[in-house]
Amino acid sequence: MALHSPSSSSTSSYPFDARPLVEPVTRAEARAHTQELRRTGRLPSSATASTVIVIVVAGFILLVFGSVFVTMIGVFLSTLGEGRGLTATLFTLVPLLVIGGLVAIGIVGLLRVFGSRDERMLRLDRFAAANRMTYVPQLDAPALPGMIFSVGRSRQAFDLVRGDRPRFVEFANYKCVTGSGKNQTTHRWGYVAVRLDVPLPHIVLDALGNNALFMSNLPKTFDRDQRLRLEGDFDRHFALYCPAGYERDALYLFTPDIMARFIDNAAALDVEIVDDWLFLYAKRDFSTLDPATWAWLFSVVRALLDKLHQWSRWRDERLRAEAAVTDAATAGAVDETDPRTAGIAFTAPLDALRPPPGVAAPGRRLQTGVPWRTIVIGGAVVLFWILSRSGFFDLFGGP
Numbered sequence: 001m002a003l004h005s006p007s008s009s010s011t012s013s014y015p016f017d018a019r020p021l022v023e024p025v026t027r028a029e030a031r032a033h034t035q036e037l038r039r040t041g042r043l044p045s046s047a048t049a050s051t052v053i054v055i056v057v058a059g060f061i062l063l064v065f066g067s068v069f070v071t072m073i074g075v076f077l078s079t080l081g082e083g084r085g086l087t088a089t090l091f092t093l094v095p096l097l098v099i100g101g102l103v104a105i106g107i108v109g110l111l112r113v114f115g116s117r118d119e120r121m122l123r124l125d126r127f128a129a130a131n132r133m134t135y136v137p138q139l140d141a142p143a144l145p146g147m148i149f150s151v152g153r154s155r156q157a158f159d160l161v162r163g164d165r166p167r168f169v170e171f172a173n174y175k176c177v178t179g180s181g182k183n184q185t186t187h188r189w190g191y192v193a194v195r196l197d198v199p200l201p202h203i204v205l206d207a208l209g210n211n212a213l214f215m216s217n218l219p220k221t222f223d224r225d226q227r228l229r230l231e232g233d234f235d236r237h238f239a240l241y242c243p244a245g246y247e248r249d250a251l252y253l254f255t256p257d258i259m260a261r262f263i264d265n266a267a268a269l270d271v272e273i274v275d276d277w278l279f280l281y282a283k284r285d286f287s288t289l290d291p292a293t294w295a296w297l298f299s300v301v302r303a304l305l306d307k308l309h310q311w312s313r314w315r316d317e318r319l320r321a322e323a324a325v326t327d328a329a330t331a332g333a334v335d336e337t338d339p340r341t342a343g344i345a346f347t348a349p350l351d352a353l354r355p356p357p358g359v360a361a362p363g364r365r366l367q368t369g370v371p372w373r374t375i376v377i378g379g380a381v382v383l384f385w386i387l388s389r390s391g392f393f394d395l396f397g398g399p
Helices: 027-039 045-080 084-130 247-253 258-265 291-313 317-334 372-390 392-396
Strands: 134-140 152-161 169-178 185-207 237-240 272-281
Touching: 027 084, 084 134, 084 152, 185 291, 237 291, 258 272, 258 291, 272 291
Parallel strands: none
Antiparallel strands: 134 152, 152 169, 169 185, 185 237, 185 272
16 A cells, blocks of 8 residues: 555555545445445444344334323323313324324434445445555454553444555554443544554653643553653654663654654654554544545655654664574584584574564563542542532631
8 A cells, every 4th residue: 555645746656536535425325335245244243233223222212202202292281171172182193293203203313324324334445445445344352452452342443444555554443432330431543553564662652732631642551750751842742651771772763854754744643653563543533534534644654654664674682682592502503513514603694693573571561650640630520529519618608
C-alpha cells in the first residue's frame, strides 16, 4: 500500500481515491453487498444476531411506551365524562392508532439504521478496493499488543481497512466495555496500526493537546520516572515515556527530523511503539465516510513511513552478551584441528557481530503507575457531594 496525501506527486504510488465514499449507492446494492459479506464469511454471524436483539429490544420498548401512552389517554378521556359512547369509541380507536403509529415509526427508524450500516460497509469496501486495500467489517478481540486492546471486555474492532504495501497498515475503529451495572462504560477509539521491521522498546508519546483537566486520555498511566524530556518544542506537544535505561535508545529513534514529523503530522494523536508495531490512537472514529478524515490519516501515515526505515537499523546492545555466549558456544564446538573447519570461528561476517533483532526483557514493557491525579480529583468530587448532602456548607451561610 503506497499511502500518500492527495497532493503527493510520487510516481511510486497510486492516487488517493475518495470517490467511493460519496458516490450514490442504492439500498438494493447495499443489501446485496451485506448478504455477500455474510455468505463469504467476511461479516460474522454475530452481526445478524445483534441485529435481531436490537429489533426485539426496540419492539419491547415501543410496546411499553405505547401501553403507558394509551393508559394516559384512557384516563384523560374518562375524566371528560361527555358521553359514554364517544368515550368508548375513542378509547378503542385512539390506542390502535397510537400503537400502529409507534410501530410504523419504529420500523422505519430501524430500517434506516440498518440501511445506513449496509451503505457504510459498501462504501468502505469500495473505498478500500479503489486504494488497493482490503475491508474487514468486524473483528472480535483483535490480537494486537497495543494498550487499548488489553483493557475491558467485549473488545471489537470494526470497519477495518488494511493494506500491505510498502508495509502492513490497518485503519479501524475500536470499542470495549469496562465496569458493570450503572457504572458500565463503552469506550470508543480510532487507531492506526503500522507493522515495523524490527521489535523496538516500549515507547509511548502521550499527546498533550488531547488531554483534559491535566489528565491523560490514555487507558493506562505510566510511572513518571520513565518520562524522558527532550529538547526543543517536542515536550510542548508530547510526553515521551520509555523504559528505564533506554533513554539513549529513545534518543537514537527520535532524531530531530523524526520528532519534527510527529509534531507536524501527529500532534493530535497518541502514539505507542510496542514490539514490532506502531500505533496511533484518538478517541474518535478513524474509519469513516468523511474524505477529509481519510486524507488526513493517509498524509500522517505517509509522512511517518518515509522515516520509519531508519528504525530498522536499531539493535538492543543488551542482547550483545547473549549473542556472545551463543557465539562462544558455537566456536567451542568447532574442531580447529580439522582442516575442513579450521578458521571458521574467525571468518564470521561483520554483521554477525551485531546484536540480533529484538528487545531485552527490561525494555519490552513500560512500568505502569498509579493515576494519582484521577484519584485526587475523583476523591474531591465525592467529598464535595458528601459534604453538600450532609448540610456542611449550610454552617457557613447567613442566618
